[in-house]
Amino acid sequence: MFTNHNKDGGRSTTCIENRFALDCHPFPHCIIKNFLSSEAFVENLQRELLELNFHEKSNDLYKFKQSEDLKKRTEPYIAGLRTALFGRFRSWLGDVLGVELEPTVDISCARYEYTDVLLCHDDELEGRRVAFILYLVPPWQSSDGGTLDLYTTDSNFQPQSIVKSLVPSWNTLVLFEVSPVSFHQVSEVLSQDKCRLSLGGWFHGPSLERPPRYIEPLVPRSPHIPRDETLLLEWVNPVYLDISYQEQIQEEFEDNSEIQLKDFLKEEKFREVNEQLRLSQIQWMKRGPPNKRCCEVASLETVPQCVSACWELLHSEAFFLLLSNFTGLRLHYLCPADDDDDNDEDKVRKNKPEEERDEEATGSSSESANASREKGVTPVCCGELRRWSHGGYTLLHDGEAARAEYALDLLLPFGCTGWESEFGGFTCYVANEEDEELLTVYPEDNSLALVYRDKETLKFVKHVNHKSFSDSADSSTCRAFYDFSFVYYE
Numbered sequence: 338m339f340t341n342h343n344k345d346g347g348r349s350t351t352c353i354e355n356r357f358a359l360d361c362h363p364f365p366h367c368i369i370k371n372f373l374s375s376e377a378f379v380e381n382l383q384r385e386l387l388e389l390n391f392h393e394k395s396n397d398l399y400k401f402k403q404s405e406d407l408k409k410r411t412e413p414y415i416a417g418l419r420t421a422l423f424g425r426f427r428s429w430l431g432d433v434l435g436v437e438l439e440p441t442v443d444i445s446c447a448r449y450e451y452t453d454v455l456l457c458h459d460d461e462l463e464g465r466r467v468a469f470i471l472y473l474v475p476p477w478q479s480s481d482g483g484t485l486d487l488y489t490t491d492s493n494f495q496p497q498s499i500v501k502s503l504v505p506s507w508n509t510l511v512l513f514e515v516s517p518v519s520f521h522q523v524s525e526v527l528s529q530d531k532c533r534l535s536l537g538g539w540f541h542g543p544s545l546e547r548p549p550r551y552i553e554p555l556v557p558r559s560p561h562i563p564r565d566e567t568l569l570l571e572w573v574n575p576v577y578l579d580i581s582y583q584e585q586i587q588e589e590f591e592d593n594s595e596i597q598l599k600d601f602l603k604e605e606k607f608r609e610v611n612e613q614l615r616l617s618q619i620q621w622m623k624r625g626p627p628n629k630r631c632c633e634v635a636s637l638e639t640v641p642q643c644v645s646a647c648w649e650l651l652h653s654e655a656f657f658l659l660l661s662n663f664t665g666l667r668l669h670y671l672c673p674a675d676d677d678d679d680n681d682e683d684k685v686r687k688n689k690p691e692e693e694r695d696e697e698a699t700g701s702s703s704e705s706a707n708a709s710r711e712k713g714v715t716p717v718c719c720g721e722l723r724r725w726s727h728g729g730y731t732l733l734h735d736g737e738a739a740r741a742e743y744a745l746d747l748l749l750p751f752g753c754t755g756w757e758s759e760f761g762g763f764t765c766y767v768a769n770e771e772d773e774e775l776l777t778v779y780p781e782d783n784s785l786a787l788v789y790r791d792k793e794t795l796k797f798v799k800h801v802n803h804k805s806f807s808d809s810a811d812s813s814t815c816r817a818f819y820d821f822s823f824v825y826y827e
Contacts, residue, residue, distance in 0.1 A: 363489045363500050366513035370506065372471060373418075379508050382414040383473045386446045386534060396772060397732045397765070397797035401453040401523075404446040407536075418536070419444060422469070427540055430467065430512070436542050438466060444538035449483055452802040453533075455523035456730060457488060457496055457627040465515045466542035472505040473534045479504050482527035482803075485511060488520040488627065493551040495626040496520035505533055516545045520628060525728075527803055552736055553629070558717040558826065561669075564653035572606050572650050573659070583662040590664050594789045595776055598663075601749065601785035606647075611751045611782070613641045614724075614819045621724050630731040632798070635722040648722065651747065651823050657716055660825060664787060666745055667827045668716040720747075720823035725762045725780075727815045730800040738769050738795060746788045746796065747823040750780040756818050760805040762798060769793045780818050 358368040373379050389410075391402035407415055423442050431438040441464070449455075460468050470485065477483070485503040488496035494517050502524070503511060513519055526533055569578060576582055577598060590596045602610075619640055621633040637648065650656055658669040666672075748764065756762065758779055766776040766788065775794065778786045790796065805816045 360501075363487050364514060364516060364519045366487065366511065368503065369510040369512075371508055372510035373508055376508075378414060378417070379473065382418060383534065385412040385414050386473065386536070389446060391446075391448055397456075397730070397767075397799070398458060399453075399455040400800070400802075401455065402448040402450070407444045407446060408442045418471075423540075430540060431542070434467070434514075436466065439464070439541040441541040442538075443541065444536060446534070446536050449523060449526045449533035449535075450531075451526055451529045452804060453483075453523075454525040454800055454802070456732060456800060457520055457522045459496075459517065459520050459628070460515045460539070461517065461519070461544070461547070463544060464541040465539040466544065467540040468513050468515055468519075469538060469540065470511045471536040472507065472509050472511075473536070474505045474507060475531055476507075477505045477531065477533070480527065481531055481533075482525050483533040484524045486522045486524050487513075488522075490518045490520060491626075494518055494548055495551055496628050497626070505535070514545075515539065517547045522627075525800075525803055550735065555740075556719045558719045559652075560715055560717050561654040561657045562649065562652050564649060564655055566655045568650055568653050569655050569659060572602055572647070574600055574603055577601065577659075580662075583659075586663050587665050590787065590789075595778075596663070596787050597778070597781070598785040598787070599781070600783055602647075602783055604783075606643075607751070607783045609643045610647050613644055614751050617641045617644070619644075628732065629734050629737075632729045632731065633724040633726070635724070637722070640722065644722070647821065648720070651720060651749070651821055652718065657718075657825070660745065660747075660787070664745060664789065666789070666825075668745070668825055716825065716827055718823055718825045720821060722819065722821055724817055724819050725798070725801055726817035727801055727803060727805050729762065729798070731796075731798040733767070733795050733797050741769065741790075741792045741795060743791055743827070744789075745825040746786075746790060747825065748778060748780075748786040748820050750782060750784065750818055750820040752818040753780045753782045756780055756816060757804070759802075760816070761801040762805070762818065764796055764798050766790060766794055766796045769795055780820065 356370045360366055373382075386404070389404040391404055394401060394403050407419060410416060410419075419442060422444070423440060427438050427440070443465075474483075479502065483505060485505070486499040487501040487503070489498055489500050491497050499522075513521070523533075577586075586596060586598070617640070620636040620638075622636055624630055624632050624634050635644075637645065640648070654669070658671060660666065661668040661672040762780055764778040764786075765774050766778075767774055776788065778788065788796075806814065
């Protein structure tokens with residue numbers, strides 16, 4: 338059965354009595370309906386599973402409730418299923434695949450309820466050969482969400498788009514081969530009153546050969562653009578241009594490595610940009626691949642003038658110097674190179690006339706950009722304007738961890754009125770290979786967030802869930818917010 342391949346790119350489907358279906362597109366998977374012959378057994382199994390203790394699991398990739406490992410549970414129906422799956426069924430499956438599957442027992446129970454989700458991933462982990470899911474759900478439609486979505490892949494073995502969605506159904510077993518192209522997700526559960534209960538796990542055996550891991554090109558970085566302090570005077574709340582207040586900000590930032598500066602832009606400038614982001618015909622491009630991110634990024638050629646001016650502000654030489662004053666980071670050649678220089682600079686600055694101190698605070702520079710190169714300092718940045726709405730997220734991934742470096746993150750959100758933390762869309766910072774969140778930055782109108790991260794700190798944007806839809810009678814209206822996201826490197 339598993340060797341029935343057509344010559345049209347490997348796609349094939351086999352059906353037997355409408356109970357068994359095998360398909361090799363987009364990767365080998367099998368669906369067995371009415372898997373367990375005794376309806377009474379299935380009902381008792383469901384009852385035992387619902388009586389288990391479930392623990393909330395939530396990170397960048399998923400949100401759902403999971404039981405403890407069922408390897409040693411003694412309830413009769415759970416134990417009976419486990420014995421059958423990892424005994425005779427495992428032997429049969431190994432014969433079909435022509436692979437000797439190990440007796441390793443790897444099984445647990447999952448409950449997905451409203452807004453729960455498991456985003457795009459490939460299941461690859463040393464020893465996993467075949468994944469299985471047994472559904473124990475009430476009558477279920479695709480409109481309830483919770484489908485098992487299968488992705489095609491490109492020439493770099495990266496997921497592209499969903500080509501098949503399997504709707505859960507009672508007493509149905511799904512199997513698929515774990516491989517470098519077995520990208521799938523459990524779509525967000527949209528039903529507010531149904532529980533997507535399933536048993537899942539893996540049969541272990543020799544892993545398939547994996548090609549070299551694809552490394553994404555780095556996002557292009559560029560030095561500041563030549564704009565002087567007049568841009569700051571035009572856009573930034575005057576309180577943040579006061580040198581004494583900047584010193585307070587720097588002290589707090591150096592203690593905490595992060596700060597949020599509320600009402601950062603002048604009110605009239607914020608309102609203008611906020612309105613144009615909502616009303617203008619900006620071209621938004623979806624960024625992937627889905628195992629790393631799913632978000633919308635503005636084509637800068639299509640943004641209105643005031644939005645473009647805000648972009649220039651964040652990219653300007655004057656703003657680089659302002660960030661240096663806020664953080665103590667060396668993002669401009671006028672900044673001291675080390676603590677000793679910093680102390681000397683403070684002494685010199687405090688002895689200067691007030692007019693000169695104010696000029697420095699707003700980033701004035703009569704020296705040429707060549708002075709920066711002479712000192713061997715070339716700070717750079719990269720940035721994008723993003724729109725966040727239902728289904729948007731970013732994920733942690735191996736490539737990001739391998740290339741992590743010291744950096745200053747900047748977020749400046751717009752359109753956050755009515756946005757609740759339960760919608761998602763917030764930015765989480767975590768230590769590499771640790772689940773504990775170090776910091777969460779929630780989107781807040783006109784609040785400039787600055788976060789300094791080291792090589793062991795990663796970040797992700799939490800999946801924006803269905804609660805982001807309007808509570809009004811027109812439930813088809815989805816809320817959205819926007820942010821400028823920049824990263825600065827010394």
